[in-house]
Amino acid sequence: MPLSPVVKEISIAVIKTACSNCNLRELCLPFGLSEEEMARLDELINVRKRIKRGEHLYRAGQPFESIYAIRSGFFKTDVLLEDGRDQVTGFQMAGELLGLDGISNEHHSCNAVALEDSEVCHIPFSRLENLSREIQTLQHHFHKVMSREIVRDHGVMMLLGTMRAEERLAAFLLNLSQRFTARGFSHAEFNLRMTREEIGSYLGLKLETVSRAFSRFQEEGLIAVQQKHIRILNIPGLKQIMSHHNH
Amino acid sequence: MPLSPVVKEISIAVIKTACSNCNLRELCLPFGLSEEEMARLDELINVRKRIKRGEHLYRAGQPFESIYAIRSGFFKTDVLLEDGRDQVTGFQMAGELLGLDGISNEHHSCNAVALEDSEVCHIPFSRLENLSREIQTLQHHFHKVMSREIVRDHGVMMLLGTMRAEERLAAFLLNLSQRFTARGFSHAEFNLRMTREEIGSYLGLKLETVSRAFSRFQEEGLIAVQQKHIRILNIPGLKQIMSHHNH
DNA sequence: TTGCACGGTTGACATGGATCAAACCCGTCT
DNA sequence: AGACGGGTTTGATCCATGTCAACCGTGCAA
Numbered sequence: 001m002p003l004s005p006v007v008k009e010i011s012i013a014v015i016k017t018a019c020s021n022c023n024l025r026e027l028c029l030p031f032g033l034s035e036e037e038m039a040r041l042d043e044l045i046n047v048r049k050r051i052k053r054g055e056h057l058y059r060a061g062q063p064f065e066s067i068y069a070i071r072s073g074f075f076k077t078d079v080l081l082e083d084g085r086d087q088v089t090g091f092q093m094a095g096e097l098l099g100l101d102g103i104s105n106e107h108h109s110c111n112a113v114a115l116e117d118s119e120v121c122h123i124p125f126s127r128l129e130n131l132s133r134e135i136q137t138l139q140h141h142f143h144k145v146m147s148r149e150i151v152r153d154h155g156v157m158m159l160l161g162t163m164r165a166e167e168r169l170a171a172f173l174l175n176l177s178q179r180f181t182a183r184g185f186s187h188a189e190f191n192l193r194m195t196r197e198e199i200g201s202y203l204g205l206k207l208e209t210v211s212r213a214f215s216r217f218q219e220e221g222l223i224a225v226q227q228k229h230i231r232i233l234n235i236p237g238l239k240q241i242m243s244h245h246n247h
Numbered sequence: 248m249p250l251s252p253v254v255k256e257i258s259i260a261v262i263k264t265a266c267s268n269c270n271l272r273e274l275c276l277p278f279g280l281s282e283e284e285m286a287r288l289d290e291l292i293n294v295r296k297r298i299k300r301g302e303h304l305y306r307a308g309q310p311f312e313s314i315y316a317i318r319s320g321f322f323k324t325d326v327l328l329e330d331g332r333d334q335v336t337g338f339q340m341a342g343e344l345l346g347l348d349g350i351s352n353e354h355h356s357c358n359a360v361a362l363e364d365s366e367v368c369h370i371p372f373s374r375l376e377n378l379s380r381e382i383q384t385l386q387h388h389f390h391k392v393m394s395r396e397i398v399r400d401h402g403v404m405m406l407l408g409t410m411r412a413e414e415r416l417a418a419f420l421l422n423l424s425q426r427f428t429a430r431g432f433s434h435a436e437f438n439l440r441m442t443r444e445e446i447g448s449y450l451g452l453k454l455e456t457v458s459r460a461f462s463r464f465q466e467e468g469l470i471a472v473q474q475k476h477i478r479i480l481n482i483p484g485l486k487q488i489m490s491h492h493n494h
Numbered sequence: 495t496t497g498c499a500c501g502g503t504t505g506a507c508a509t510g511g512a513t514c515a516a517a518c519c520c521g522t523c524t
Numbered sequence: 525a526g527a528c529g530g531g532t533t534t535g536a537t538c539c540a541t542g543t544c545a546a547c548c549g550t551g552c553a554a
Contacts, residue, residue, distance in 0.1 A: 079401055079402075079405055081405065081409070082490065083490050085405075085409045086409075087404060087405045087408045087409050089401045089404055089405075100393075100394055100397055101394060101397050101398050101401065102394070103390050103391055103393075103394035104391050104392075104394035104395040104397070104398050105391075105395075105398075109398050109401065110401065129383070129386060129387060129390070132380075132386075133379075133380045133381075133383065133386060134380075136376070136380065139376060139379075139380060140376060143350050143376070143393070144350055144351050144352075145351075146350075146390070146393045146394070146397070147347055147348060147349070147350035147351035147393070148351040148352075149397050150347055150348050150351070150393070150396050150397060150400065151348050151351050151352075151356045153397060153400035153401070153403075153404065154326055154336045154348065154356065154357065154400070155326075156400075156404055157334060157336055157400065157403055157404060157407060158326055158328065158332075158334045158336075160404060160407035160408050160451060161334045161407050161448070161449075161450075161451035162328070162332045162333075162334050162451070201408070202408075203408075204407060204408035204409070243329065243330050
């Protein structure tokens, strides 16, 4: 059966996806819900999409109708200016939500691209609003998630506004490490899913600067880098880089 | 009657404040509500606080229990790093909401300071959640407001990550102009409420750089600056500065 | 009225990161 | 196996913005 051009780029698998037995439920939307409440959430979240590396989950300008919970994989979001400049606004991993920016004016305001083969749960937003009018816990948790996104963005603004290159990269690595840990992965060893250029775009730096900072950290014994493979050797050392911001 | 030290710094006036006859209702939370729904919102928003110039509406770390709608005046929000660095994360004016960042972990994550004598409406958050479980329009509008904040933050990240000094300042001025216009003020002439240092902090620049950029714009006939008084003479010119980002 | 304090402006100079360019590494295709 | 291409590393140089310092303007207090 032929697929339309639009659908072709992401294959939709209508697999019954249950929050109730998802191991990410404590990181994700169902956090704090009772069994019975979770069952009601399950009714609404029943489509899972697979997105292959490099494909868009959504694009800026497309009508907004759903948010997405990442079940597995890794994404970036970015915004584009008319003159071609773009900036990565975030990297998202399992258990995190994508698409919250689209609520504001019924259209997505950024692009979401998979950086590795990924799976997301499709959450129709108006049905989520309906359900969260009935389940207070869900309502409150959703508000917390949105608020957390605002706080995170303030952190990035701080980083972009006041930190120098090496501080930014240290903050970035520590943040990744901490999020991997929360998902049960090694806090000290991981593969970067994004290029130096994407890291640079996120951190407001050029790719060469990112590369040099990696090399510098390696020379100082803080990390071991081998292309995309990172081993963090000295977490306190990285933290220290963030604190003494002169030289 | 003596006031406690905590209360002393902001004088609370328990004046009946009605959204229903507030001229900011179309910019603010009541947007889109029917008369009857607005009356229910009125029941919940019945305390107005006056905050004098320089005083804090709230501070980072304080327990969160309310959000605030600005009735009149002008605020800045800023975050502080342990090592003393701080950054202004936004400037807020009448009709805008303050405190959304506090939802995420029951504590405010930034400081909100009045830049001129101001008045805010006090909106107990749990009561707002209760009401928005009953009024779909309110619920949806509140979600839009939070989402808009996220989109705004992405814009600031873009600005901090990719723009040069003069582009940032042009973007800043155009944004202010546009928000003043939306509130019925002149789009071309206004007084800045913040210092050069605060502008710089927001834009990720030093105050001297901000000052030089103002002077440069003046030389080029784009604006007329006289200390805090700004007159915008050439809006297309400012827009153009933002677009050609090389030299 | 004078003087002080705070914010703003301007200049001279220093520097972190951008830019430009070459070479390298690694996986993939032929 | 060889060649190609995307991503990365490293070096040399440049420039926008930071830093430091002097001075100015305005409003408030004595």
